[in-house]
Amino acid sequence: MGKLVEIKHPLVKHKISLLRDKKTNTRDFRDLVKELSMLMAYEVTKDLPLKEVEIETPVAMAKTQVISGKSLALVPILRAGLGMVDGMLSLMPSAKVGHIGVYRDPETLKPVKYYYKMPDDIAERDVIVVDPMLATGGSASACITLLKEQNVQNVKFVCLIAAPEGIAELNRCHPDVDIFAGAVDEKLNDHAYIVPGLGDAGDRLFGTK
Ligand code: PRP
Numbered sequence: 009m010g011k012l013v014e015i016k017h018p019l020v021k022h023k024i025s026l027l028r029d030k031k032t033n034t035r036d037f038r039d040l041v042k043e044l045s046m047l048m049a050y051e052v053t054k055d056l057p058l059k060e061v062e063i064e065t066p067v068a069m070a071k072t073q074v075i076s077g078k079s080l081a082l083v084p085i086l087r088a089g090l091g092m093v094d095g096m097l098s099l100m101p102s103a104k105v106g107h108i109g110v111y112r113d114p115e116t117l118k119p120v121k122y123y124y125k126m127p128d129d130i131a132e133r134d135v136i137v138v139d140p141m142l143a144t145g146g147s148a149s150a151c152i153t154l155l156k157e158q159n160v161q162n163v164k165f166v167c168l169i170a171a172p173e174g175i176a177e178l179n180r181c182h183p184d185v186d187i188f189a190g191a192v193d194e195k196l197n198d199h200a201y202i203v204p205g206l207g208d209a210g211d212r213l214f215g216t217k
């Protein structure tokens with residue numbers, strides 16, 4: 009089973025509280041998502057492998073460490089995942105970025121795919137899928153299935169708020185995928201919105217409602 013990591017860092021908890029507040033405007037919401045993504049990037053890269061290298065400092069030769077292993081790709085789930093890209097990239101600037109467009113049909117709640125564009129070498133990369141919300145888990149699971157169909161071997165999923173139902177669904181569909189969440193909330197409501205959640209992440213990020 010993939011592990012569930014809830015980030016307990018006080019800065020993450022504080023910023024998620026601000027994000028939840030319905031009085032937080034679009035501009036601040038966007039800034040907070042970016043800052044949170046940076047903090048989450050720090051956590052999700054904690055286990056990256058290192059190799060030893062030798063470099064010359066102005067004082068002496070030094071045996072020191074740099075990141076080794078596979079290159080990374082970041083995959084935001086459109087739309088709301090886009091808000092997490094810049095923050096993540098600021099800590100992993102060499103990562104390539106693939107995009108998956110999926111929206112949740114309001115009637116069936118099933119994910120509907122409308123866009124898919126990956127770097128050519130996606131199968132050779134470790135992939136971090138990002139989306140602020142994991143609600144029923146349908147969107148995240150469908151996106152990860154698409155990536156696996158392209159022979160991607162190693163996927164991590166990063167969200168800001170997760171519902172227990174979404175965690176269970178992602179674990180069921182993709183037991184190999186680790187989930188990193190800024191908060192794990194109580195439940196879904198009758199419209200499959202996360203309670204207490206933050207409302208519609210895409211609308212709040214882009215000011216569409
Ligand atoms: C939101 C969110 C996730 C999805 C989560 O996107 O950003 O992608 O819902 O719900 P699920 O876990 O039940 O699938 P939405 O469908 O509202 O599209 P948008 O980002 O374009 O607004």
Ligand code: URA
Binds near residue numbers: 206
């Ligand atoms: N999508 C969102 O943006 N918010 C939720 O609470 C559930 C799905």
